[in-house]
Amino acid sequence: MVNSPMRILLVSPDSKVWNSRAHIHNGLGYLAGALLANGYPDVTLHDGAVEDQSVAQVLDRARAESRAYDVVGVSAPTVLIENAWATARDAHARGAITILGGPHLTLQPDESIQKPEVDLVVRGEGEETIVEILRVLGKVNSQQSTVNSPELANILGLSWRTVDGRVMHNLDRPLRSDLDNIPLPAYHLFKIERYTNLQPLTDGLDPHARAYTIVTSRGCPYKCTYCSKPITGDTWRGRSVENVITEWQMLVQDFRATEIGITDDIWNLDLKRAKELCRALIDEKLNTVPWVTIHGMKVNHTDLELFELMKKAGCKRVGFGVESGDEYILKRVVKKSQTMEQVRAAFKNAKAARLQTMGFFIYGMPGETEATMEKTTQLALELDPDLANFMIAAPFPGTELWKLVEKQGILFSHTWDDYAIHSDKAHFQVGDLTAELVERKWHEAYRRFYFRPSRLARRLLMRDTWLNAPQRAHDALRFFRGANARAGAHG
Numbered sequence: 024m025v026n027s028p029m030r031i032l033l034v035s036p037d038s039k040v041w042n043s044r045a046h047i048h049n050g051l052g053y054l055a056g057a058l059l060a061n062g063y064p065d066v067t068l069h070d071g072a073v074e075d076q077s078v079a080q081v082l083d084r085a086r087a088e089s090r091a092y093d094v095v096g097v098s099a100p101t102v103l104i105e106n107a108w109a110t111a112r113d114a115h116a117r118g119a120i121t122i123l124g125g126p127h128l129t130l131q132p133d134e135s136i137q138k139p140e141v142d143l144v145v146r147g148e149g150e151e152t153i154v155e156i157l158r159v160l161g162k163v164n165s166q167q168s169t170v171n172s173p174e175l176a177n178i179l180g181l182s183w184r185t186v187d188g189r190v191m192h193n194l195d196r197p198l199r200s201d202l203d204n205i206p207l208p209a210y211h212l213f214k215i216e217r218y219t220n221l222q223p224l225t226d227g228l229d230p231h232a233r234a235y236t237i238v239t240s241r242g243c244p245y246k247c248t249y250c251s252k253p254i255t256g257d258t259w260r261g262r263s264v265e266n267v268i269t270e271w272q273m274l275v276q277d278f279r280a281t282e283i284g285i286t287d288d289i290w291n292l293d294l295k296r297a298k299e300l301c302r303a304l305i306d307e308k309l310n311t312v313p314w315v316t317i318h319g320m321k322v323n324h325t326d327l328e329l330f331e332l333m334k335k336a337g338c339k340r341v342g343f344g345v346e347s348g349d350e351y352i353l354k355r356v357v358k359k360s361q362t363m364e365q366v367r368a369a370f371k372n373a374k375a376a377r378l379q380t381m382g383f384f385i386y387g388m389p390g391e392t393e394a395t396m397e398k399t400t401q402l403a404l405e406l407d408p409d410l411a412n413f414m415i416a417a418p419f420p421g422t423e424l425w426k427l428v429e430k431q432g433i434l435f436s437h438t439w440d441d442y443a444i445h446s447d448k449a450h451f452q453v454g455d456l457t458a459e460l461v462e463r464k465w466h467e468a469y470r471r472f473y474f475r476p477s478r479l480a481r482r483l484l485m486r487d488t489w490l491n492a493p494q495r496a497h498d499a500l501r502f503f504r505g506a507n508a509r510a511g512a513h514g
């Protein structure tokens with residue numbers, strides 16, 4: 024049933040979880056880049072966040088036009104896994120081979136490979152795995168035998184089923200350290216005009232920017248207890264500055280990017296390299312296109328010189344994971360490996376360099392009390408970033424937080440959809456800390472931070488408020504309605 028060349032549809036399933044911004048899905052871009060570089064020219068991206076048609080409609084139309092897709096690959100973080108299964112059901116019912124990959128599949132492969140609509144599950148970084156799978160699929164002629172072919176046993180990072188239905192989890196694929204050799208994402212496949220700018224309230228940035236994202240390193244050696252990083256892992260691997268600059272040039276010159284976001288787990292782990300990258304952006308005159316740090320920087324790998332270089336290199340805004348205003352919670356519960364002094368210094372230096380700032384704060388970690396959450400709100404008010412992201416703690420599978428809640432707490436979330444960090448509901452209770460208290464302190468933090476007279480007055484003076492008045496009114500309305508999508512990203 025598989026003819027050459029194979030037609031491949033790579034999908035990010037639709038989501039109501041994150042509806043304030045629409046970013047390109049770099050993981051799908053990387054997979055498509057690897058396929059194109061390895062002789063699979065017929066690849067289409069379908070990002071549910073920006074498409075008008077459902078995957079079922081796309082598949083039906085393709086079949087009607089005698090160009091049916093052979094393989095449908097679906098990507099899923101934990102919050103999208105239910106949508107990913109639904110997409111797999113639609114694709115399988117229409118005769119496509121279904122492959123699922125992404126963070127949730129890496130954490131819980133068994134759950135998905137048990138489902139009849141899921142043919143193959145890819146764990147970890149997928150560029151090499153998907154190419155190896157397609158080589159095997161391309162060799163045999165019936166769908167039944169391809170997805171159960173014994174040759175699949177040689178593919179690292181793959182979970183699959185044998186002909187007699189046994190589930191096989193092959194060995195993990197080691198993390199690649201030669202990131203410079205990974206083919207660049209197939210940026211030309213994104214419908215870029217359908218995406219929004221990367222962060223809200225970015226004064227001077229166009230809400231309809233041609234916004235691309237870039238991954239300059241993968242992995243992070245820190246072990247914050249709430250953080251789920253099954254794909255990129257604990258070993259930091261950086262691309263060379265030259266290799267990053269080549270991609271940056273391509274984004275600016277070939278793709279006419281008007282905004283760029285660095286999405287690394289921790290792009291500034293190596294302070295020297297971070298500074299070199301900024302100097303190279305200045306030298307290559309790439310500093311005319313504004314950029315932001317999406318996932319947040321780690322405060323203890325910064326200094327004033329870095330922020331000044333970032334400003335010169337075109338950076339518009341920096342985000343920091345602050346998490347808690349209580350020393351004990353920060354050190355012993357969140358295990359953030361940073362001090363309050365380092366947090367204050369990072370904000371002070373970033374502001375001195377005239378960068379906009381963003382802070383991420385968590386409410387409801389185990390052991391918290393009204394007093395510790397109050398300290399967090401006080402710290403947010405003191406640091407006074409341009410944008411504050413208050414999140415209720417969410418226990419993602421595999422994290423230390425998840426293990427603790429499993430052992431000592433009561434979990435309120437019953438489906439994977441419930442794990443959205445930006446939901447306004449507490450996900451668990453540990454000890455005396457009630458859901459009602461966490462939710463109250465979280466709502467209060469938003470209200471006290473965003474509706475201070477001094478902040479409202481400042482916003483009225485910002486160009487962005489007036490240039491994008493309808494969008495701002497829409498954001499405010501959503502806040503008052505208590506909808507679950509909040510501004511910003513995560514840190």
Ligand code: B12
Pocket residue numbers: 035038040041044046047048049050051053054095096097098099100101102103122123124125126127130145147148149150152153238242250251252253254255286287288317318419420442443444445446511512513
């Ligand atoms: C940028 C980013 C975002 C962006 C854009 C997301 C997007 N569309 O890509 C925004 C800000 C919108 C976002 C939102 C959220 N995010 Co986010 N995000 C990231 C971040 C920082 C980078 C993603 C990235 O580009 N990675 C690099 C690429 C190369 O990796 P990748 O996408 O995982 O893809 C690789 C593999 O997973 C695999 N793969 C992926 N899909 C598939 C499919 C197939 C078929 C195959 C074979 C392989 C495969 O191959 C790819 C290439 O190696 C990651 C952290 C990280 N470093 O990954 C968090 C991360 C993915 N996000 C996370 C979370 C929790 C969220 C939110 C739920 C937060 C919230 N608001 O509540 C939302 C969910 C939104 C949504 N609908 O997905 C978690 C996910 C944890 C989990 N267990 O699922 C991560 C891992 C951060 C963390 N450490 O906690 N996020």
Ligand code: SF4
Pocket residue numbers: 243244245246247250251252288289321344514
């Ligand atoms: S939150 Fe950031 S610093 Fe902490 S482990 Fe995750 S990626 Fe690393």
